[in-house]
Amino acid sequence: MSNASAKTPIWQAIAEALRSDVAEGRYTPGDRLPTEAALAERFGVNRHTVRHGLSALVEEGLIRTRRGSGAFVAATPTDYAIGKRVRFHENLIAAGRRPEKRVLNIEERVATDGEAQALRIAPGDPVCAYHGLSLADGQPIAVVESVFPAARLPGVAEALRVHTRITQALQTAGVADYTRASTRLTAVRASATQALHLQVAEGDPLLKSTSVNVDESGNPVEYGRTWFAGDRVTLTL
Structure with a gap:
């Protein structure tokens, strides 16, 4: 032929x-x-x-x-640095991306046993829980849950409602600076609600980061859990 x-x-x-x-x-x-x-x-x-x-x-x-x-x-995965000073906006700007955060819910409740242990407070002590969605260039990349000790950070709930950036909210609540004390990474499957927020299918792979941030005196000020869309972020340690 x-x-x-x-x-x-x-x-x-x-x-x-x-x-x-x-x-x-x-x-x-x-x-x-x-x-x-x-x-x-x-x-x-x-x-x-x-x-x-x-x-x-x-x-x-x-x-x-x-x-x-x-x-x-396919989008090029966003480089996201995990170190002593983890800042969402700064990380994305450094990667050449446009950062954005959307507040899903802010609630005041009592601490679970695990949260109390991480924050060094008593189980049942009051905490403020922040639920949010992190985006890069308009695309959702992570679902976030951050828990703050209410007694240690008076006014933190209102500060979170006013400021879109957690760093600004913590400064308003009296935390001049904070650093990462620990980070744990695990692979998980997306739940139905996480899949909805991240625009993925239920059961798709996510990378879960569990962390504790401390103030300059070493007191825990934030217990955070972040679920990253597995194909949209490259975590660098």
Whole structure:
């Protein structure tokens, strides 16, 4: 058979068309691609052929698929430093990303046994719990829960309602500076609510960071748990 009579397989043509769409900015990192049904209609083929083309792009690393959510243009993971001084805004700005935080809930309640141990307070002592969503360039990268000792930090609840940055809220509550005393990293699966906030599928892999921050006198001022979307963040120690 001559080269002139050879034809490009349709799935390859679909992959090339989507590759061009990404290169031209029609779809940007983090964007969701049309459904298989919509792509099949666009290219006039069956969904199996579309799936073949998408699989090729997954192998290239250009797109990622999430069970139950669809196909997304792969984003370069955000570098996030874990050290003595962990600051969300500064970390993302240093990585060339636009930081954003959204408050999900702020509640005043009593400490659990685990929280009390981490904060060196008595079980049942009052704490302020902050629940938030961290974003980079508008894309959610982490769900956050931070617990603060209310008696040690008078006014912290109101400060958290006023300031979007925890550093500013702690300064308002009398903590001039704080550092990371400990960090523990574990791999977990996304719960239904975490999946909803992070725009991933339930059961997708997350990286959980559990930490304790202390003031200049060594007193714990924050017990934090952060669930990072596994494919959107590279943690560096």
